[in-house]
Amino acid sequence: MATTQYTHVELLTLHGPEYRRVSTAPPRPPRDDEIPILDFAAIHGDDAARLALAARVRTAAQNTGFFYIRNHGIPQDLIDSALAQAKAFFHQPDEEKDKVSNFKLKHMDGYHAMGTTQVNKSETKDRKESFSLRYNTRNDPTVDPSESPADAWDDSPLWAGTAHLPSFRETTIAFWQARLALARKMVRIFALALDLPETYFDDVVTHPGADGLYVHYPPTPEAELDKDDVDVGIGSHTDIQCITLLWQDMSGGLQVLSSSDEWLDARPIPDTLVVNIGDFLQRLSNNRFRSTVHRVYNRQNTSRYSMPFFLGFNPESVCKVVPTCVDEEHPALYEPISCGQWHRNRLALAQGKTIAA
Template sequence: MASFTTIELLTPTGPVSRRVCVAPPRKPTVDEMPVIDLSSIDQDANARKALAVKIKAAAENTGFFYVCNHGISEELIQSALEEVKGFFNQSTEDKDRVGFHRAGKSCGYHGVGSTQINNKETRDKKETFSMRYDTRIDPLHTEDPQDINSSFSSIDYVWNGTSHLPNFRPVLTQFYQERLKLARKLIQLFALALDLPEDYFDSIVTQPGADAVHLHYPGTEEMPGDAKNGKDVDVGIGSHTDIQCFTLLWQDMSGGLQVLSAADEWLDAQPIEGTLVINIGDFMQRLSNNKFKSTVHRVYNRQTTSRYAMPFFLGFNPDHVCEVLPTCVDADHPPLYEPISCGEWRDMRLKLAESGKVA
């Protein structure tokens, strides 16, 4: 008989406990983490509705799934990866030139161990470089760009601090643009999956809270002291849920991503060549009145070599106040959440994260 323990997740409304099986992670079933082929995403309405049916099933189950034939070239992904490696291979002094504490507005560099996404686990054994949404690189805003997400000055500070890496900004910008393009297509599929018109969310992803994070998890041999022997190596990133509507994740072939199943068992979300992982975030769970699952996940890096991952988080325009969707409430299922703007929700979560407490 399986044994269970509990983990604690801190949220803006207080701590939440989750039951977790203590058994080693197992492989997910096809239903728990399906692979969805997006090759028909630009075809007719019937093709997109068929994709929405598959997404709905995955969102109501574990809240995680893979997508293949997503339209982002492998060449671009590998170019972005090489630029990210080049950034992280710099000296700590050079990386700190664009540190979060200098740049502000949640962009720039965070060093290894500088965050703790779950305060009941160890500090996160990762370093990050983060990008914020910028209207100047969004094809929807080619004229007179105004950014309601953040000031241009903090964004420019980060790029100016990496100008000695000549391809870093253009390659990461192109990769960001391609993921933003894909995310806007996917939000239409999510609308269909929620029994809404396909364009229901289009007007509130014109200046979205869209962040790109580039992650390096050092191998255990790079860590000081007892960590080299596997002691005190708890998590690459601790147990948490994501903030926004959904996440697009590229991960290398190292493995280490673990996802909590509906049965409270850890699933080993092994990388699959040529795919992205998509998972539901907290704001989508709120909108869907808990129909879609924002699932707890973590990363363990138990190898001596580095692990790299590049997640992209899509949220709505930060000033738009959202309430539980009309298709997700009825007489037996009243709204579980009060209206809130995506920006306010995001800021509440990030303030906790940036204080080193939780995210």
């Protein structure tokens, strides 16, 4: 019997580099308990149904920290329209996409070109391009426009640069809003999963960090398909905020590191979204919930498209480890911090900048 070989993945953290042991074996399909499929129709059910769903979410969050959801409530025609808009945007010439480059805009919205990100400094640059829409109270239907929130900003340059794409603004905002609404409902299920009141997190998701992306991974040239050292689509990393909702096309390529240090092939499953735990929720759960390393390779000669949505909490809300995850045997492992400061620190680390205290 062959002996399993291992290497290590290096991750940057606020306390220096960390290393995770990783099998060198090819990615394998996950067992049902490693990345389960959860029916989220119960999110609209009675108290008993929501508690039962929360128990299943708790098990998944404590195991691999990844799961699929079906019956999530986002209409398929809206998903299809958003994908069409993503393709229309990325199929433009570079000079058109660069009109809404994130370097020209103030709030990290807009276009991130190929080769401008490298999420893991010990791996290759990320072989992808993306378009991002960050939280703006102008787009949040739960905020009264007459109140003129102080954190609203003028996003007209973003939409002026994409006005030639029919329905791009309308569809992109509608898809962002649908995912925000779902994420807010899911936060209540996560509260129940942590044995907290269902409304425990409601006050910290009124104007949250909420980033919706379109992502394009270009084809890999035929001559490179059989090589072992194909550039990574996005390098090995954990997500920064609380939860991630991911729509992925049928191309495959998402790989998740299991608790047994093996890469799992998080294969696309029709009519589902992938959900995973982020670092801030792992922090609030005192490491009870797992923020798991994952990466993407596009090992095919056609494009891969994905549409992730990242939810954090209100940027100024200072959060601490929740009381149900602390006792005499399990003291709080983390100091209170605001989600916004946590996010800024992590982004500064990724960019090699000095981290604010």
